[in-house]
Amino acid sequence: MLKTVKDFVNHGDLRRFRFWLQLLLFILFIYGGYAAIQLGDNLPTFSCTYVDGKPGTCFLVPLQHRMVTTPEKLFSYAGMAILTGLFYFTLWFLVFNKAWCGYACPLGTIQDWITALRKKLGFQYVTYSWEQFKKLKKIKYALLLLLIFIPMGIGSGIFSHDMGVPFCMICPARTILPIFSGDFSQLTIDFSSKTKMIMTSLGMLITGIFLVGAFVKKRFFCFFCPMSALHYLLSKPALLKLKKDGSKCTKCGDCYSVCDMQIKDIADDVESRNILRDDCIMCFKCVSACPEEGALEVDFMGQPIFEATVQGYIKRMQKGNKSG
Amino acid sequence: MMNMLIRKIIQGFLLGMLFVSNLSASETYWLSDIAPTKEQAKKMRPSHGGLVIRGRDGYIKKLWLRKGNEILNSSYVSQSEMPLVLVTPESQQSEIVFGNKAFADVSFKMPEEGFYNLFLIDRQIKDGVLQESVIKNESLNHSCRTGHDHTKEKMPPLYFDGVTFDLVRERLPRETFHTHMGSGDIINYRVMLNGKPVGGASVTMVTHKGWSKTVKTNPEGRASFEMIRDYYPAWHEFKKRNMETFLVIAEYHSVDGGVYEGENYEGVHYKATSAGNYYPSTRDYASYAYGLLIGLFGLTASIFFIYFHRKRRAGVYKEKRLA
Numbered sequence: 001m002l003k004t005v006k007d008f009v010n011h012g013d014l015r016r017f018r019f020w021l022q023l024l025l026f027i028l029f030i031y032g033g034y035a036a037i038q039l040g041d042n043l044p045t046f047s048c049t050y051v052d053g054k055p056g057t058c059f060l061v062p063l064q065h066r067m068v069t070t071p072e073k074l075f076s077y078a079g080m081a082i083l084t085g086l087f088y089f090t091l092w093f094l095v096f097n098k099a100w101c102g103y104a105c106p107l108g109t110i111q112d113w114i115t116a117l118r119k120k121l122g123f124q125y126v127t128y129s130w131e132q133f134k135k136l137k138k139i140k141y142a143l144l145l146l147l148i149f150i151p152m153g154i155g156s157g158i159f160s161h162d163m164g165v166p167f168c169m170i171c172p173a174r175t176i177l178p179i180f181s182g183d184f185s186q187l188t189i190d191f192s193s194k195t196k197m198i199m200t201s202l203g204m205l206i207t208g209i210f211l212v213g214a215f216v217k218k219r220f221f222c223f224f225c226p227m228s229a230l231h232y233l234l235s236k237p238a239l240l241k242l243k244k245d246g247s248k249c250t251k252c253g254d255c256y257s258v259c260d261m262q263i264k265d266i267a268d269d270v271e272s273r274n275i276l277r278d279d280c281i282m283c284f285k286c287v288s289a290c291p292e293e294g295a296l297e298v299d300f301m302g303q304p305i306f307e308a309t310v311q312g313y314i315k316r317m318q319k320g321n322k323s324g
Numbered sequence: 325m326m327n328m329l330i331r332k333i334i335q336g337f338l339l340g341m342l343f344v345s346n347l348s349a350s351e352t353y354w355l356s357d358i359a360p361t362k363e364q365a366k367k368m369r370p371s372h373g374g375l376v377i378r379g380r381d382g383y384i385k386k387l388w389l390r391k392g393n394e395i396l397n398s399s400y401v402s403q404s405e406m407p408l409v410l411v412t413p414e415s416q417q418s419e420i421v422f423g424n425k426a427f428a429d430v431s432f433k434m435p436e437e438g439f440y441n442l443f444l445i446d447r448q449i450k451d452g453v454l455q456e457s458v459i460k461n462e463s464l465n466h467s468c469r470t471g472h473d474h475t476k477e478k479m480p481p482l483y484f485d486g487v488t489f490d491l492v493r494e495r496l497p498r499e500t501f502h503t504h505m506g507s508g509d510i511i512n513y514r515v516m517l518n519g520k521p522v523g524g525a526s527v528t529m530v531t532h533k534g535w536s537k538t539v540k541t542n543p544e545g546r547a548s549f550e551m552i553r554d555y556y557p558a559w560h561e562f563k564k565r566n567m568e569t570f571l572v573i574a575e576y577h578s579v580d581g582g583v584y585e586g587e588n589y590e591g592v593h594y595k596a597t598s599a600g601n602y603y604p605s606t607r608d609y610a611s612y613a614y615g616l617l618i619g620l621f622g623l624t625a626s627i628f629f630i631y632f633h634r635k636r637r638a639g640v641y642k643e644k645r646l647a
Binding site: 078 | 476610612621626
């Protein structure tokens with residue numbers, strides 16, 4: 001019985017499963033609030049606070065809000081509020097690890113849909129060179145630091161209160177996701193102050209770049225996402241893991257060629273058991289593309305739930321050939 | 325069920341009150357969070373629910389009793405011995421009194437999230453008519469630090485059946501604890517008499533600069549107003565957080581006679597006041613045209629960048645010869 005279930009999963013069509021799960025979670029994170037679903041304010045994904053029907057709020061919003069305080073308060077009750085939020089965020093995160101990015105994030109799903117459109121239109125995608133990759137991947141950590149220190153600067157009176165939630169101001173989720181519930185109000189420039197004008201202009205500029213970027217580069221924004229950086233800092237004790245058995249790897253490079261995030265280690269590193277890297281979105285396309293029995297596997301609490309198999313690989317390849 | 329409980333509590337309270345009125349029946353009184361002096365104004369800080377004092381344990385609301393039916397010309401009452409009833413978002417009620425240091429002011433802590441309702445009720449007979457005045461204030465307490473899970477359930481307006489004549493502000497569509505009422509918004513009030521909506525009551529809206537409009541309530545007790553724009557500063561002085569006050573006055577005359585404190589009356593004149601705050605409309609300072617223009621610029625610039633980047637990389641191979 002267990003073997004039948006295992007075979008069903010290992011030989012299954014991950015692409016179709018992911019498409020439907022992403023669609024379902026997209027609906028949940030855009031319209032769930034209308035169905036009275038409430039998941040709290042500390043979600044480890046872009047459940048955008050600007051969306052009217054949100055079922056909960058992205059953790060980066062309360063984090064930025066709570067950091068708007070003086071250093072004295074930060075080390076007293078305000079610090080407690082931040083720690084409490086971080087605790088709930090960690091609880092959510094520990095279960096699904098970075099699969100929040102690959103399966104749940106509505107902005108990630110939109111990028112996948114834009115990629116699908118590009119494929120249909122027959123445009124070639126772009127990739128970063130290794131040098132570019134190494135430089136660009138640091139941006140998300142810089143953004144994470146800025147979204148912590150700018151609110152502290154607001155609290156200390158260094159920056160204007162109009163900076164508000166600085167990352168949200170430039171995040172394309174703020175401008176794009178509310179459109180799905182009929183709210184276009186975030187597509188405006190706020191002229192009420194210089195700071196607001198600059199921040200909202202930057203937000204719209206990044207939205208334009210995002211749309212083109214996501215069209216030509218798979219998961220374009222995830223590369224710069226500070227939520228992804230925060231995830232990686234907490235990913236070690238997570239229950240869901242991506243593991244590699246280097247002794248079974250032939251370095252064929254199939255896993256690297258399907259990776260939306262261009263993670264080289266997935267093919268090159270034959271030493272590490274835990275192969276999760278900071279840019280990984282845990283989409284598990286690498287596992288489904290691996291032709292070596294047991295070379296890559298997805299574990300939940302130490303139990304393999306999806307692993308690379310020869311039969312699964314052949315089945316998926318045949319399906320891929322049929323569908324063109 | 326909750327309303328019944330509140331009704332009983334407030335009725336019990338009101339019956340037990342000894343009304344020592346120092347209010348003039350012919351005047352309009354209302355509660356305002358605008359401080360009378362600059363020194364006091366310095367202590368007030370903006371919050372999601374108007375002006376508050378930030379205390380160690382949370383926000384403290386401070387209100388002043390004012391006389392007059394124009395915002396800018398209303399005077400501050402110097403003293404009042406009348407008790408007030410405070411109802412918390414969790415429906416706990418308590419009696420509070422005015423401070424009366426320099427002005428009749430009242431302060432209360434707001435430890436709970438949601439809407440606090442404060443009532444001052446005055447009854448007196450004048451020319452054989454019972455004059456019943458309800459001076460109401462509804463104050464929101466919200467801090468984003470406490471999260472937003474609980475906010476939706478606390479949004480609906482509360483109807484206090486125990487208050488004979490009540491003026492209840494209905495919520496704006498999609499109103500949240502973060503919503504500011506703005507110029508151009510349609511705001512609805514319901515007038516309730518003995519817990520039931522009353523049609524034909526006259527409701528007057530007075531804005532900060534003195535514009536006023538009077539309408540009659542429909543059979544559902546509802547009166548609607550569109551907040552007008554009355555903030556026209558020079559552009560460099562424009563402040564989107566410029567808070568202005570509006571005052572709503574509801575009046576209704578009933579011919580039902582009776583006896584109040586041993587004195588006969590031939591009819592009752594009900595009057596309720598409630599003040600609120602409003603801000604400039606986002607339409608005054610937000611532009612879709614510029615937003616879309618900048619978005620389009622980002623989009624076009626990215627397309628050109630990628631096009632030329634690809635063209636450069638796919639350049640024609642040129643053989644290099646060594647000298």
